[in-house]
Amino acid sequence: MYEKTYCDRMPRSPGLLTTREAAEAIGINYKTLQRYVREGTVIPTIRLPGGQMRWDLDDLKDQLRGKPRD
Secondary structure: OOOOOHHHHOOOOOOEEOHHHHHHHHOOOHHHHHHHHHHOOOOOOEEOOOOOEEEEHHHHHHHHHOOOOO
């Protein structure tokens, strides 16, 4: 039987995307987005307890354009 992980059981925040979804939405590979995080180019909206990242698409686009975060 399939046991859901903690992440699968957490309610999904409306409007927040996984790293893969966010990368796809802006037209890059998800590994490139992960590299941008490691390099400090972008900061995820939320980091979950397991280390997974969630993204607000507008915030991500602003960060990539060089706009300061609020």
